Amino acid sequence: MSYFNIDAAKAQTYDAIVVGTGISGGWAAKELTEKGLKTLVLERGRDVKHIVDYPTTNMMPWEFEHRGLPPLAVREASPMASKHYIFREDAMHFVVKDYEHPYVQEQPFSWMRGYQVGGRSLLWARQTQRWSDYDFEGPERDGFATDWPIRYKDIAPWYSYVEKFAGISGNKDGLPQLPDGEFLPPHEMSCVEKHFSDQTAKNYKGTRPVIIGRAAHITDPQPIHTQQGRAKCQHRNMCQRGCPFGGYFSTNAATLPWAEKTGNLTLRPHSVVHSVIYDEKKKRATGVRVVDAQTKEMTEFYAKIIFINASAINSNLILLNSKSSRFPNGLGNDSGVLGKFIGFHNYRGRVQADFDGYHDSTTDGRRPNGAYIPRFRNVFKQETDFLRGYATSFSASKVGNANDGLGESLKASLFAPDESGWSLGAQMMGEVVTKETNFVALHESLKDDWGIPQLRMNVSFDDNDMKMVKDFYTELSEMLDKAGFKNIKTSDTHRNPGSENHEMGGARMGKDPKTSMLNKWNQMHHVPNVFVTDGACMTSTATQNPSLTYMALTARAADYAVGQMRKGNI
Numbered sequence: 001m002s003y004f005n006i007d008a009a010k011a012q013t014y015d016a017i018v019v020g021t022g023i024s025g026g027w028a029a030k031e032l033t034e035k036g037l038k039t040l041v042l043e044r045g046r047d048v049k050h051i052v053d054y055p056t057t058n059m060m061p062w063e064f065e066h067r068g069l070p071p072l073a074v075r076e077a078s079p080m081a082s083k084h085y086i087f088r089e090d091a092m093h094f095v096v097k098d099y100e101h102p103y104v105q106e107q108p109f110s111w112m113r114g115y116q117v118g119g120r121s122l123l124w125a126r127q128t129q130r131w132s133d134y135d136f137e138g139p140e141r142d143g144f145a146t147d148w149p150i151r152y153k154d155i156a157p158w159y160s161y162v163e164k165f166a167g168i169s170g171n172k173d174g175l176p177q178l179p180d181g182e183f184l185p186p187h188e189m190s191c192v193e194k195h196f197s198d199q200t201a202k203n204y205k206g207t208r209p210v211i212i213g214r215a216a217h218i219t220d221p222q223p224i225h226t227q228q229g230r231a232k233c234q235h236r237n238m239c240q241r242g243c244p245f246g247g248y249f250s251t252n253a254a255t256l257p258w259a260e261k262t263g264n265l266t267l268r269p270h271s272v273v274h275s276v277i278y279d280e281k282k283k284r285a286t287g288v289r290v291v292d293a294q295t296k297e298m299t300e301f302y303a304k305i306i307f308i309n310a311s312a313i314n315s316n317l318i319l320l321n322s323k324s325s326r327f328p329n330g331l332g333n334d335s336g337v338l339g340k341f342i343g344f345h346n347y348r349g350r351v352q353a354d355f356d357g358y359h360d361s362t363t364d365g366r367r368p369n370g371a372y373i374p375r376f377r378n379v380f381k382q383e384t385d386f387l388r389g390y391a392t393s394f395s396a397s398k399v400g401n402a403n404d405g406l407g408e409s410l411k412a413s414l415f416a417p418d419e420s421g422w423s424l425g426a427q428m429m430g431e432v433v434t435k436e437t438n439f440v441a442l443h444e445s446l447k448d449d450w451g452i453p454q455l456r457m458n459v460s461f462d463d464n465d466m467k468m469v470k471d472f473y474t475e476l477s478e479m480l481d482k483a484g485f486k487n488i489k490t491s492d493t494h495r496n497p498g499s500e501n502h503e504m505g506g507a508r509m510g511k512d513p514k515t516s517m518l519n520k521w522n523q524m525h526h527v528p529n530v531f532v533t534d535g536a537c538m539t540s541t542a543t544q545n546p547s548l549t550y551m552a553l554t555a556r557a558a559d560y561a562v563g564q565m566r567k568g569n570i
Helices: 002-011 023-034 072-077 138-142 152-166 191-203 223-227 251-261 312-320 408-415 463-482 547-566
Strands: 013-019 039-042 265-268 271-279 284-292 298-308 340-343 349-355 371-373 390-398 422-431 439-447 453-458 486-492 504-506 530-532
Touching: 002 013, 013 023, 013 284, 023 039, 023 251, 023 298, 023 547, 039 251, 039 298, 152 547, 191 371, 191 390, 191 422, 191 463, 251 265, 271 298, 271 312, 298 312, 298 547, 312 340, 312 439, 312 453, 312 504, 340 439, 349 463, 390 463, 422 463, 463 486, 530 547
Parallel strands: 013 039, 013 298, 039 265, 298 530
Antiparallel strands: 271 284, 284 298, 340 504, 349 422, 349 486, 371 390, 390 422, 439 453
16 A cells, blocks of 8 residues: 555656646746646636637627626625626636635735636736836835845846747837837837827926837737637727637637647646645655545645745735744744735726827727836936836727617718717726735635635725825826816725735745745745745735736746756755
């Protein structure tokens, strides 16, 4: 029987284990398998195959039973998830239902999750901006959080590496606060967006650049994209359904199929990771405990390297639940910061305005991208009574409807001059300063269906966030007014933290093991064969969408981990 146990353990042993199949987990799988490591990739949800498992991707609006809006009973059963814009009939099958995966809200937290192969890479907004040293140096300069252990030069080549594979459209704008990347041709701004850009450049002497957004959409397929089986973005603007053309980057369309081609990938869906196994004699993690999502049976898998990419909050949950006599407060948590300093982005501010002009023009097609104003507050110096700043995304469209009527009246409306004006809508994306009082922790008694403690969420806005919202209202309104826009209105969405997907922190990187969990390679200070490269690793949040940075950090960490393993250091 002892020989049987040894053989069974061998069958459960791999070179590497990756927990999670979202954007960062997919990259970890690709990089580790390409480097020759037999890699087990664990996903707590069901399998989703590219193209095959996108059930709504080609449905017409009238084919949805409720014309896209989920019934009231469905929305009431998931009060948090249903507040998210993605929770509609065409995509809600990719969104976790609240009642199936409960958590405790000590402060309101609208946690939107995607438990399937590909995770939220099927649902993300695909906006991809690099960070600059103004972001990596922010905590040190402003005195909040802890200093990042890396700078832009450390990650710049890895940004280039992942951009070429993913396919990023954009324009080289030459901005120090928003470094240029490896871009495919950009999408175009509408005439009104260009007008706003030109007027803002004139009114603010180039200090508030207005550019086209940078997005993970293929506008001109390169050989690396055709090798992936991906094609040019068709501008359907139905991306949340899953793109059958692979026009936007997702785990399902790109990294996992690439990893599968190596022959080194083992993908195991329906695998809820309970905890990481720590060997106190070896001073290493030896594997993970997994609960089968369907049978509820516990299994253990073993590996030399473990990448935790379960998404920021769930990665914190796994690490907090990975207790041993050496680490009674969670794996590697000698510093006591695990689960703390949770960050997110502040999307509460909105500004709308009208523009009377360009009556002979309209928008072309369904562009999957907007215009963008990089952060201009507190970039080069501290100039406000709040820390950090905000970026702005916006788009302008024609107000009028040339499709009124039927038959002859429809023809007449299509050919009639359209004298209607334009409407512009803008939203902020503010940097929330990470602080110790924003935390997640294991509940003392409540557990989920898989025997894992539920999370207690204590994450909220503060005075700094609200000052930022007010400044956004003032500055954007002034910019629009100077550019000739009218009927300028501001609004507060009152959206809870978590509702915009950008949860970060809890297992942050840092120079000092006393105040951080991970070193400059995303490697645990005290458990050197465990790496965390999803949002949990983030020290601060900046104002850029974070996914591109997750990709670059993951590729960089995987390269380092394999090198260290081959040297015998881990």
